[in-house]
Every structure is written in structure tokens, then in C-alpha cells.
Amino acid sequence: MPNEPYLIIGMALATLLTRYPPIALAERVEFPALIARALKYVPVAVLAAIIFPAILIPDGDSLNIGLNNPCLAGALVAAVVGGFSRSILMTILSGTGAFLAMKWLLGGAIS
Amino acid sequence: MTSRSLKSPKGFREFTSGVRSTLPLVVGAIPFAVVFGTLASAGGLSLQGTMAMSLFVFAGSAQFIALGLIAAGTAWPMIVVTTFVINLRHLLYAATLIPYVSKLPHFTRLVWAFALTDEAFAVAMSRVREPGMSLTPGYYFGSASFMYVSWQLCTFVGFAAGRHFPVIAEWGLDFAMPVTFIGMLMPYLTTRPMVCTVMVAGISALVLHSLPHKIGLIAASLLGVLTGLCLETWKELKSYAE
Numbered sequence: 001m002p003n004e005p006y007l008i009i010g011m012a013l014a015t016l017l018t019r020y021p022p023i024a025l026a027e028r029v030e031f032p033a034l035i036a037r038a039l040k041y042v043p044v045a046v047l048a049a050i051i052f053p054a055i056l057i058p059d060g061d062s063l064n065i066g067l068n069n070p071c072l073a074g075a076l077v078a079a080v081v082g083g084f085s086r087s088i089l090m091t092i093l094s095g096t097g098a099f100l101a102m103k104w105l106l107g108g109a110i111s
Numbered sequence: 112m113t114s115r116s117l118k119s120p121k122g123f124r125e126f127t128s129g130v131r132s133t134l135p136l137v138v139g140a141i142p143f144a145v146v147f148g149t150l151a152s153a154g155g156l157s158l159q160g161t162m163a164m165s166l167f168v169f170a171g172s173a174q175f176i177a178l179g180l181i182a183a184g185t186a187w188p189m190i191v192v193t194t195f196v197i198n199l200r201h202l203l204y205a206a207t208l209i210p211y212v213s214k215l216p217h218f219t220r221l222v223w224a225f226a227l228t229d230e231a232f233a234v235a236m237s238r239v240r241e242p243g244m245s246l247t248p249g250y251y252f253g254s255a256s257f258m259y260v261s262w263q264l265c266t267f268v269g270f271a272a273g274r275h276f277p278v279i280a281e282w283g284l285d286f287a288m289p290v291t292f293i294g295m296l297m298p299y300l301t302t303r304p305m306v307c308t309v310m311v312a313g314i315s316a317l318v319l320h321s322l323p324h325k326i327g328l329i330a331a332s333l334l335g336v337l338t339g340l341c342l343e344t345w346k347e348l349k350s351y352a353e
Contacts, residue, residue, distance in 0.1 A: 003187045004160040010191035011177060012167040018198040020224035022205035026213040038340045039203040043172070044305055045312040045335030046197050047296045049328050050176060052313035053320050054289040060183070063317065071286060078290045082297035089142050091294030092287055099286045 051075070068106060074099025122249040129253025132237065136230040137261045140171065144262050146287050147174055148269020153277070154178050158270055165266040169259065170228065172295065173197050175288055196329060204232040211239070211246045219248060226255035304346070308339035 055075045056063055065072065078095025085091065144165070151161040156178070164174055173194045180190045204227055212220050234254045238246050299305050312335025319327030 004157065004163075007177070007181075007187040007190055008160060008163045008167060010187065011164065011170075011173065011194045014191050014195040015168050015170045015173060015198050015201070016225060018195060018201040019205050019227040020221065022202060022209055023212050023220045023224045023227075024217070026209045026220070034340075036203055036206065037343060038336055039200055041305070041308045041336040041339035042332070043197070043200045044296060044299045044308050045332040045339070046176075046328075047172070047292045048309040048312040048335060049316035049331040050179065051289050051292050051296065052316050054179070056317060057320055071289070074286060074290060075293060078293040079297060082294045083300070086298050088139050088291065088294035091297070092142055092146070092290050095290035095293065096287055099290070 070099050070102035070106060073102040122247075125247045125249030126253035129234070129238075129250040129255075130257045133230065133234050133254040133257045136234065137258060140230060140258065140262065141265050143171055143175075143291060144265030145269035145272070146291065147171070147178070148266040148271075149273035150175075150178050150269075150288065151266075152270045152273030154182050156181070161266060161270050162263070165263055168194070169225070169262065170194070170198055170201075171262075172229075172292075175291065179288060193328065196332065200229075201227055204229075207232070208235065211235075215248065223248075223251060223255075226251075226259060228255075228258060230258050231255050302343075304339040304342035307342055308335040311335045311338040 055071045056065060056069070058064060058069060058071045067073075074095045074097075077098035078091045081094040082088075082091035147165070148161060151164070152158075156164070164177070168174055176193060176197055177190050180193060185193075205224060208223070208227070212223055215223070231251070231254055235246055235251060238244055238250055296309065300309065312331050315331035315334045316327055319330055321327070322330070
């Protein structure tokens with residue numbers, strides 16, 4: 001992409017901005033309890049807000065919660081395996097495996 | 112301070128001890144970094160851009176999400192804003208580390224902050240919980256540098272694999288991204304507020320999907336965070352009342 005340098009410098013600064021200030025001001029800072037509590041939910045909320053549309057709106061256009069959506073099958077398998085194993089690697093392998101199997105079963109050659 | 116602490120035998124022992132405790136997390140991060148490199152090569156980033164992102168941003172989930180946003184044609188300032196929002200959890204990590212860094216020199220603190228990933232934080236906190244042990248700069252740098260070097264190597268391997276076997280990217284590796292996120296998400300789902308946060312954020316994201324510039328993503332995330340916050344506070348108030 002054409003704006004790669006801007007993107008990377010921007011992302012690097014944005015990331016440092018979330019990691020550095022409390023450490024830099026360690027002697028002076030006190031963290032409000034309410035903010036700390038809210039931050040706990042941030043990664044979970046952001047991940048969910050990315051996962052749901054990626055799985056259920058696979059064409060980027062319309063909702064598909066039917067059996068003909070291989071992403072849904074893969075996601076369900078991944079969630080079950082992830083919930084029990086707590087292993088990211090197992091989750092990726094099983095979920096992607098189920099996705100590919102479903103895609104193949106649905107007749108579309110894996111191309 | 113850092114270099115002096117590493118030259119002493121004790122500092123070196125701390126360093127290797129940090130490396131050892133980080134090994135399981137590095138194993139978990141390897142597929143993540145390889146998939147990142149592969150997706151980046153398929154998703155239009157150059158080799159320099161891919162490596163620069165791993166070298167200078169060094170934030171796994173933000174790097175993945177950036178790829179997803181690039182693929183969706185998002186403008187770079189919006190990706191930077193999203194990166195900030197996704198990484199806000201690091202503020203909490205940094206705040207938790209305050210008691211362990213307040214006597215360190217400022218440059219050392221900057222390096223601590225740069226390397227403060229989910230993994231570094233997890234390792235640091237498990238060290239703090241070990242009886243009779245303290246979180247020393249040597250230990251932290253051992254852990255952080257092991258994770259950093261592995262992240263770079265695996266990004267490169269993934270990128271090279273994606274370039275040489277472009278068919279890998281067509282096999283549905285784009286599906287590996289949401290599935291990796293599912294793997295990251297599941298361990299959090301131990302309390303009712305967390306589960307409700309996921310449902311509210313996820314369903315709102317579906318409803319708000321058509322809003323431009325990924326505004327739906329941010330709005331849905333905020334709704335999810337509010338849900339978790341309200342439920343936890345409500346639960347706490349109820350337990351006071353009983």
C-alpha cells in the first residue's frame with residue numbers, strides 16, 4: 001500500500017502512547033479504579049466486534065447464518081476447541097481444518 | 112543501569128531465567144507471527160513494511176487487525192486510531208507495573224514500555240507472584256528480548272512462505288485471522304460480564320457493520336466495554352447490599 005511509512009510510524013507511536021505514559025510518570029500517577037475496570041473489557045470487546053462480522057458477513061455485504069457459510073462452521077469448532085484447550089495453536093488448527101472441510105463438502109474446490 | 116545489571120553474574124542469571132519462563136509463550140506466539148507474515152505478504156504489504164511493522168510496532172493483535180483493515184480498504188489514519196483503541200489495554204498493564212519501575216532510569220523505562228506486550232506482562236506478573244522473587248530489569252529484558260527476536264524471525268519466515276507459495280494465501284488463510292482472535296478471546300470468557308461484553312460488542316458490530324470508516328467497530332467496542340463495566344459494577348453493588 002502507498003502510505004506504508006505513515007501507517008507504520010503512526011501505529012508505532014499509537015502503541016507507545018498506550019504503553020509508556022504510566023511508566024514514564026510512575027512517581028506521580030494514580031490510576032482511577034473505574035478506568036482500570038473499563039480497560040479490562042477493551043480487548044474482549046474489540047476482538048468480538050471484529051470476529052462477528054468477519055464470520056457472519058463473509059462477503060462483507062449480507063448476513064449469512066446458514067449451513068452454507070463455512071466460516072461459521074470453522075468458528076464454532078474453534079470456539080469449542082479454544083474454550084476447552086485454551087491453546088491458540090489448537091484453536092487455529094481445528095478451526096481452519098473445519099473451515100476447509102466444510103468448504104470442500106459444499107462442493108467448491110479449494111482454489 | 113541495564114548494561115551494568117547484565118554484566119554481573121546475578122544479572123545474567125536473571126536474564127536467562129526470564130528467557131526460560133517466556134519459552135511457552137514464545138511457542139504460542141510462533142504460529143501467530145508466521146501467519147501474520149504470510150497474510151501481510153498476501154495482503155499487499157512490502158517486505159520492508161511487514162518487517163518494520165513487527166520491528167517498530169511490536170503488538171500482535173494490532174498488527175493483525177491492521178492487516179484486516181488494510182484488506183477492507185481502510186485509510187491509514189483510521190488504522191492508527193484503531194491501533195490506539197485496541198492497545199488501550201496496555202495502559203492497564205503499564206499502570207500495574209508502576210511499583211516495579213519507579214526507581215529505574217528513564218531510558219530503561221522507555222525500553223520496558225516498548226516491549227510491554229500481553230506476553231511480557233503475563234511473564235512479569237507470574238514472576239511477581241513467585242514467593243521470594245522480585246521483578247528485576249535483567250529478568251524482564253530476558254523475557255522481552257526472547258519474545259522480540261522470535262517475533263521478528265517468525266514474521267520473516269511467514270512472509271517468505273507467503274511469497275514462495277502464494278497458494279497458501281488462497282487456501283483460506285484469511286480465515287486464520289478471525290480464528291486466531293477466537294483463540295485469544297476464549298480464555299477471557301470466565302465471568303458473566305465478559306460473556307455479555309462479547310455478545311453486545313459482536314451483535315452491535317453486525318448491526319452497525321455498514322457504517323463508514325469502521326465507525327461501527329469502534330462504536331460496538333465501546334458498547335461492549337460499557338456493558339461489562341455496568342454489569343461488574345452492578346454485581347458488586349448487589350453483593351454489598353446482601
